[in-house]
Amino acid sequence: MRILHVLSAEFFAGSVAYAVHLAEAHRAQGHSVWLLSDSDQLPTRATQIKAPISDRSYRQRLRNGRLIRQVVQRENIxxxxxxxxxxxxVSYFALRGLPVALVSTVHGRQHLHTSTALFDVYGEKVITICANLHEHLVGEVKMVAARIEVIPNGVNFLPDAAASKQDLSEASHLRISFIGRFNGGKGERAAALLQHVFPVLLKEFPPLRLALVGGELEALPAAGKTALAQLQADFGARVEVVGFTTDVPAWLVRTSLVIGAGRVAIEALGAGRPVLALGEANYAGLVSEATFAAAAASNFGDISAVLAPSEVDFTTLLADARAFLQAPQPVTAALRQQVRAHYALQTVAARVLETYQAARMRKASPNFIPVLMYHKIPDATLATKHQIYVTKENFARHLAYFQKQKLTPITFADYLNFASGKLPLADFPRRPIILTFDDGYTDNYTNLLPLMQQFGYRGVLYLLGDAGICYNKWDADFDPAEPRSDIMDLAQKHAFVAAGWEIGAHTMSHPRLTTLPLPEAAAxxxxxxxxxxxxxxxxLVSFAYPYGDLNNAVKTAVRNAGFTFGVATDSGGMHLEDDRMQVFRVNMFPNESASSLFKKTSTWYRKYYRWKRGK
Known part of the structure; x- marks a missing residue:
């Protein structure tokens, strides 16, 4: 994929580090990456183009937009x-009329002014770095939730072995380090610490040293500068003014307790250094296993979910710091592993790449793609209360209808090839449709496969992992009136693979997943x-939930198992890319008519279904 990052980079903030780390991660995977920003000296081997993105004058915005459009067209972005x-x-207006997707990462709360409401400039997909930002964008900015992905900052942690050696390196001094910018909201926090917290701690703990690490020190508020000068006069070399450094990890090694937010807190915890999470929005306290989820939701104090005064009780912070220095609490192995897993750059980069693909497909195919769900294709009508069959004769009529309407069957694997750029988007079908078949009944081999081959079609076959299940025991064993239907053998299943079909998973034994303990469902x-x-x-890239039975924990288990898509039954988003783990499928019944086929394969059907049934 060919990726262009556009960013403000007047100074090396967390958002700049985020973009640089993504660029390097995607370059390592073989993607081509460009960065267009205020600086062309960022620490990346991606191609850099300098432009004053931070200059918001309308004249410069127009120039920036023209430059972006030129780069996009020249480099085939x-x-x-x-x-x-x-x-x-500037990116939104630069891309007007071009078939190029825009993704925006929102790193902080957005100003709630008129232009925010009038101009939705964020693109096809929006990434938020924490849960509070998602809540803010939906509740206050009124953004559609389905467009938003919560993907945290990615951190390239040292390998576990190297990190363990860091833990064994005792700091030469008892040291508190404030790490962060000294301008804006963070500068105000630093000034308050210099006035109300650090003087007390330095006086009470004679061995204690204080390190001030971060850029924009000249922008520290006047009260903070005065307090800092007094601290230097009172405590001399115990106050270490480091300023901007590219080697924050070295200072983490020397630090007993970090005060910071955002990426600083993440890197510190991943390195095994305790953190008092203090950000522009709030004070989240000493981060522990119990408080990690709440602290992460605010990006460790940087972001509030709703507009509210950002008052901090520095008396409480002082008490917490004093208690820690009196009885240090090391970062537990469990917390450290939790942080390293949640923010691992490799995982984050993969999810961002998936978001790029989703944005491309939203741009290329903005309408609902019908995903039809079939089961049995018998020779004749079945005596069953479960209307999950379409006779061979009727199914042939379905295929003839699809052909007449110029619907083009594709698989989820095909879709991914278009999304990833392996197939050109120019070749994506004008009217795509995905035909899926659950359980793997023998009549799929005897009736379905020949019919599909006759029409030149391929579909997606969802099979059970337990090869020992040879009939529909989940129905027949619990209802004597239900006819037994045989499941294909291995050779018959192989015939579908040979015919170019996609195979998907349907669990091992067809249980209702939400009724099982989560470890059992995940297995x-x-x-x-x-x-x-x-x-x-x-x-296998897709998974079908038996009975359409799912919840958020089960969906997470499907993603964690390595599936790209989870297909549901009569539930899911308005667009396939609204939620890849809950793709809406249309139930197909024995007596579908021409009018019902027209309705169920129309791009408006999902909206109609939600309007009619409220789901």
Whole structure:
């Protein structure tokens, strides 16, 4: 993929580090990356182009927009990733009329002014770095939730072995380090610490040293500068004014307790250094296993979910710091691992790349793509209360209808090839449709496969991972009136792979996943993928929830198992890219008519379904 990052980079803030780390991670995967920003000296081997993105004058915005458009066209860019509202604004207008997707990462609360409401300049997909920002964008900015992905800052942590050696390196002094910028809201926090907290601690703990690490020290508020001068006069070399440094990890090694927010807090915790989370929005306290989730939701104090006064009780912060210095509490192995897993750059970069793909497909195919759900394709009508079949004769009529309407069947694997750029978006079908078939009944081999081949179509077949299940025991064993329907053998399943079909997983044994303990449900999901990939020698990218039964924990288990799509039944988003883990499927019944086929394959059907049934 060819990726252009657009960002304000007047100084090396967390948002700049975020863009640089993403650029390097994606370059390592073989993608081509450009950065267009205020600086062309950022620490990345991506191609850099200098432009004053931070200059918000309308004349300069127009110039920036023209430059972005030129770069996009000259370099054949696939997706533009903007990292501030100024960057989103110029990128949005630069891309007008071009088939190029825009993704914006929102690093902080957005100003609630008229232009925010009038101009939705954020693009096809929006990334927020924490849960509070998601709540802010939906509740206050009135953004559609389905466009937003919560993906945290990615940090390239040292390997575990190297990090463990860091833990063994005792700091030569008892030291508190304030790490962060000294301008804006963070500068105000630093000034308050210099006035009300650090003098007390330095006096009470004679061995204690104080390090001030970060850029824009000249922008520290006047009261802070006065307090700092007094501290230097009173405590001399114990007050270490470091200023900007590119080697923050070295200072983390020397530090007993870090005060900071955002990326600073993440890197410190990942390195095993305790953190008092103090940001522009609030004070989140000493981060522990118990408080990690709440602290992470605010990006460790930097971001509030709703507009509110950002008052901090520095008396409480002082008490917390004093208690820690009296009885230091090391970062537990569990907390450290939790942080390293949540913010791992490799994981974050993969999710961002998935978001790029989603944005491209929203741009290329903005309408609802029908995903139809079939099961049995028998020779004749079945005596069953479960209307999950379409006879061979009727199914042939369905295929003829699809052909007449110029609907083009694709698979989820095909879709991903278009999304990732392996296939050109210019070739994406004008009227795509995805035909899916659950359980793997024998009549799928005898009736379905020949019919699909006759029409030149391929579909997606969802199979159980347990090869020992040879009939529909989840129905027949619980209802004597339900006819037994045989499941295909391995050779028959292989025939679908040979015919170019996509194989998906449908658990090991067809349980209702939400009724199982989560570890058991996760095992059903993970094992089915592994068993089917081994048995059929094909990659699985999609999973079908039995009975359409799911919840957020089950969806997370599907993602964690390595699936790109989870397909539901009669639930899900308005667009396939609203939620890849809950793709809306349309139930197909025995007596579908021409009018019902027209309705169920129309781009407006999902909206109609939600209006009619409220889901």
């Amino acid at each position: 696939d997706v533009v990733h903007a990292h501030s509202r100024a960057a989103s604004w 059903e999901i993970q094992r089915s993928k592994a068993e089917l990939e081994t048995a059929l020698q094909t990659e």
